[in-house]
Amino acid sequence: MAKKNLNDRCPLQDECERKCEYKFRELECDYYANNGVGEDRTIPDQEERRDEAERKAYEEQYEADLAGVEDDDEPTAQPAKGVITYISVKELHPHPDNPRKDVGDVTELAESIKVNGVLQNLTVVPNMVTGEISGDTWQRGYKVIIGHRRLAAAKLAGLETLPCVVVNMSEREQLSTMLTENMQRSDLTVYEQAQGFQMMLDMGDTVEDIAEKSGFSATTVRRRVKLLELDKDKFKKSEERGVTLFEYMELDKLKSPERKNEMLDYIGTENFKYKLKQAIDAEATAERKAKWVELLSAFATQVESRTGYRTVKSDYVSSKIEMERPDDADTVEYFFCIEKWGYIALMVKDEPTAATPEEEAKRREEQMKQERKDAAAKALSEATARAYELRADFVATVSAAAIKKRLADVVALWAYAEYRDDTNWLTEEEIMQATGVGPFAEDDEDGEDDAAFTLQAVTDAIGKTPEKALLRMIYARLGDGKSEGYFRSYWNSYTMKHEENEKLDRIYALLVKLGYEMSDDEKALQDGTHELFNEEAE
Structure with a gap:
């Protein structure tokens, strides 16, 4: 939106x-x-x-x-509250509840302070301590509310005093002030922001209160707090890779907390988008598998292996969830097995045959090899489609600036493909997607296209980014699709064979120039080292 x-x-x-x-x-x-x-x-x-x-x-x-300069023989007065007063650095202490646990590198700020001094005062409160034995309360310096980085930089710069404003605040007001001030800084980590928002909620603020104080939308506040459900250590490691909030939001596409935490190992790397799509597919597959188990369990018993059974019906987890109950299910005992790549077998117990044990073992081995090959082919098709979705998403979102830098490469690939007659005719839907014009109305009685699809309409639609429309048009002409991959099945082999695809190589080469990052799985599909090519030895 x-x-x-x-x-x-x-x-x-x-x-x-x-x-x-x-x-x-x-x-x-x-x-x-x-x-x-x-x-x-x-x-x-x-x-x-x-x-x-x-x-x-x-x-x-x-x-x-x-x-404020005083004679040396006069006693130092207690700093007046609400007035800028210079206080010894030795008396200033970081607040123990400051949500910003790491002030970061203050070297540059320290150098600036050496040259220009401190141009903005710190806000502090009296640091009141209570004796454990006597129970007496007295003041021991000041706690910083606003200005922790300035304090750290001033110490590094060798300053002895700092301009401060002393204020009276309750503990809740102190925390609220620190949170609000820190929330508005871009160098606060996402996790620190999430912790800060949660602390404000714990103090009784509503999401709307926090949004008003911090300037973030209520939706952003909720999303950040939700991040606290993730593994803390993995999250902090991911922050070191410069992960954006948008990438963290992508984890909401997953339902399982376990899968979300698994994705934290990949987020911020070139493998994240592929692994995320894979995890989304796996989650959907797990849900479908559970429905298959529920359906088949109504008339069959689940087993772990197909050894000793004969398959009477088969399907895949990704297929439509339906299988008719056999007419003889009340008198014949049925079993089912769901294998690694989603192959489903409805079976009955194997009966003795006239074949020798050696012949029967060979038949069973060949049958299982073929079934595993079929499952590997299906898994390769799914991986190939997943890779295409990543390429198509990138083409739809790549910036106009990136395209401008590589416009010659874009047009060159188009010209080469046209010369080699290796392009596709565009459908009306592809033209609409590429230009943003449409949708088309139904043809009128004279067979003329919708009158609204004019040259001016196209010009208005592509607006200020004709480069993006050009790339989308050329990409559609190149004919990339869900079946464009690097494998082929041969009738005389039980393994899936890797096959070169120069057309897809050229598409990948262009997208990489535009900023696309190939995942390890895509690279393995391209060079033939993916595990699916060697799932079953011949």
Whole structure:
């Protein structure tokens, strides 16, 4: 669904995940104010305002410093609450409940502080401690509410005092303030944000309260909190790979917590999309298998092996879930077996035959080899279709900028395929998908196409990204599809044979240039090393 209230001035619009209500006054937005750093992440007129505000703050701070100088023989007064006061770094302590457990690398900030000083005060509260034996309460320095990175950088820079504002807050107010301030920073990890949101919920805030305080949507808050259901150690390792919230959201396509945690090993790698599709398929297969078991168990007994049984009916887990109850099911004992690649066999006990034991063993062996080959062929077809879906998804979502950089390669592959007569005619549906025009109306009585499909309609549809429409049109002409793969079945072999596919090689080569990352399974299908090619020895 398209995002509402887009701000085309702000380079951070796509990553902030929030509606924008600050157009032409972006500096008032906490997300821009905290993260608008760098050549491609700033708005010129807002940065002029920022510079002016910082200069003014620096001048006011300097004047406050002069006014606060005291004679050495006078006792140091207790810092006034609500007023900027310089406090010794030794008396400032990180808050134990700060949701941001790691302040990160503060080297660059420390260098800036050495040159410019600290331009923004810290917010602190008195650190009250209670003696375990006496029970007396007294103050031991201050706890930082806002400014943990500045404190760490100031220590690294060698500063002895820092500008602080001392405030009175209840423990709940302290935690709420730290959470709200930290939630608006882009360098807070997704897991830390999730923990912060959960802490706010534990304090009694509603999802809507958190959304209002943090600036995130209620949906984003719920999604982040849901991430806490995942394995903590695996999640933190995945964060080191720079995983985005969108990728974590992809895990919602799975129902099983176990499978979600398995995917954390792949998320952030080139294998994630393929493994996710595989896991989704496996989950669907498991659900179908359970329905098959329920259906067959009504008149047959499940067994682990087909040895000693004769198959009377067969099917696959992926097929339509239906099998008629045999007419003689009340008098004949039936059994069923579901094998590794989803092959289903409805069986009866084997009867003695006139064949010798050697002949019967050979017949059974050949039958099982053929069935396993059929199952491997089905599994290869599913893997091939899965790989195609990844390629098609990439073509549908690749950026116009990436296509522009490789436009010559795109057109060259098209020209080569046309010259070799290795292209397909486009259907009306493919044209509609590629251009975004349509759908077509039914032909009128004169057999003319829908009058709405005009040159101007196509021009309007492709809009500002004709490169994307061009790639989609060419990709459709190249004829990629669910059956485009690297295997072939031979009648005189019980193994699935790898087969070269130059056309698909060329498609992959182009997509990789555009930024596509092939999974290990796709590479194994391409070079013939996939386990499915050697499932059964000849």
